[in-house]
Amino acid sequence: MTPPAGTVPVAVVAFAQTVHRRRTDELSEAEMLMPVLHEVLAATGLRTGDIGFTCSGSSDYLAGRAFSFTLALDGVGAWPPISESHVETDGAWAFYEAWVKLLTGETDTALVYAYGTSSAGELRDVLSRQLDPYYTAPLWPDSVALAALQARALIDAGHTTGPALAAIAARSRADAAANPYAQLRGAVAHGDPVVHPLHTGDCPPVGDGAAALILAAGDRARELCARPAWITGADHRTEAHALGVRDLTDSPSTRLAAERAGVFERPLDLAELHAPFTSQEVVLRRALDLDTRVRVNPSGGALAANPVMAAGLVRIGEAAAAIHRGEAGRALAHATSGPCLQQNLVTVLEGET
């Protein structure tokens, strides 16, 4: 949706992320989170007690730590009793909840954070437990296998080729050379097939990381940030969970979310797409009708760092940071969850001229 008439505009005013790494064995989730929480607070001069609403995204399944999100809350300083919420998915959806909360006018600042510790388990198997338990989960199809079915459908439909996918991987990893937080940086070999037609280079690295951002409304945003990234629209949509019902070469949910968020009203400068697999960038570019004038994933995207449950929030943060730095005027950020781009969130961020 776009903000209803009469509501105070809301902006992203600060963003921080960890250096994403293959393993973080020495850290609990609260220990991993604290530096990014302190960084966004320091950037705005806010203290935890000043924050009106706190919302987080994560999944206990990644590290097998029950109720880890309640323990991670220790890192926020949940005292005096705070207004707090958690989504059991990517932090981009926590961002959406916080945006709606601020639009109600109930508060004027929100802290959003997300983290993922994928290194503790076998991510491909762990993610298979999110599938429907009747017809799909008993077969244990892993996340790469499902993405590979989508890639094959795209190749058969003539929307991409193996070399075109390799080029997406190469561009992403080359762009990541300028991203000090990325897990895979610079030229990376396309590698061997993992699940054909996807090669290692078509797949995201497995790793751990966290991210946080602060939202503020109206004049508060202008006080806290020289050039706020105003949220001019955000929307999220879901498709049928059964893969065999969907056209895997298309993402109507992304297109509808983008329409409702106002993406197509004016040109974009930049798009941060949450495409963990190269083939998914092909689907998203088609759904969002992105032309060559739009810079896609200058951060390297999820192919360079994919802290599961935080990678979508990182896309929003990267797009906002580009506006904070004056490098973009109008940016799109996309986040996804579920197999083969099942759920999609799109938001538009704009700087004042």
Add this chain to the structure above:
Amino acid sequence: MTTAPGAPGASPLTAPLTVEFPFTRSLGPVQSAFLTGLRERIVLGVRASGAGILVPPVEYDPATAAELRELVQVGTSGTVTTWAWNSRPRPHQPLASPFAWVLVRLDGADTALLHVLDAPGPEAVRTGMRVRIRWAAERDGAITDIACFEPDDSPPAAPRTVRAHHGTFDNPVTGIVTPARLDYTHTPGRAQTRYLQALGGRRITGERCPSCDKVYVPPRGACPTCGVATAGQVEVGPRGTVTTFCIVNIKARNLDIEVPYVYAHIALDGADLPLHGRIGGIPYDEVRMGLRVEPVWTDGSRHPDHYRPTGEPDADYDTYRELL
């Protein structure tokens, strides 16, 4: 827990952690008919308003959410709509040797079913190829009653119309159990590693918040009040005070403790947060708030086995009222 290889003194603790549970689900009328049908080597679909025949069937239309009940029988051969070659099968997957993941549109269906295809190699698989179901020898009403698909070299059957099916069977399957087992390597983080390493020397350590000065035990690395790291270690106890307690009358499975017994919150001397432990060495009905206790360690255990009275006079209520 074992110490992982790495830099001496700095290496984090790690331990294997297995999360395992039987995911037990009841079935609605459509799913029950479909899975029971598989047991009888019959594949059922459901007629949807716009999308034609859905296989596998669902109870609600994916487009309109309208309730769907009109079952039809479809073929056991079909066409591959997309595929992916899996050269290294993972644990629990249907075939142990390399196979293709496939979406198959069964004859008469308008949607595709996810399963696996037994084929000699990727060169033997293509979108549009004909395949047929290979039934599992033993079937009990689950998607795995289809062992896999196999190439179907017979000429395509003439276009067939699906026929209605009553969906009723003797002894229908009404529920499924989907086992889930995930193996992790658990790492507790810096603060808990320091705490556990101290316990190995029979010392109990808390960590002090640099902002509010509170000592947390066991420490989790962050002060939940201030949201900052608790880095300064403080030895607490070994003696402490019972702040509150309960009497447990249910015997825990696999636990060699006679009931009733007392489980208590114990404020160790020097700590600003009580931890919990079992109280022993005193009849359960004589345990009281303010009782002074100390840990009892047993060989081979990292944690105190229980806490027993020290014999000191009870602590004054005002000394622990903030720790209740």
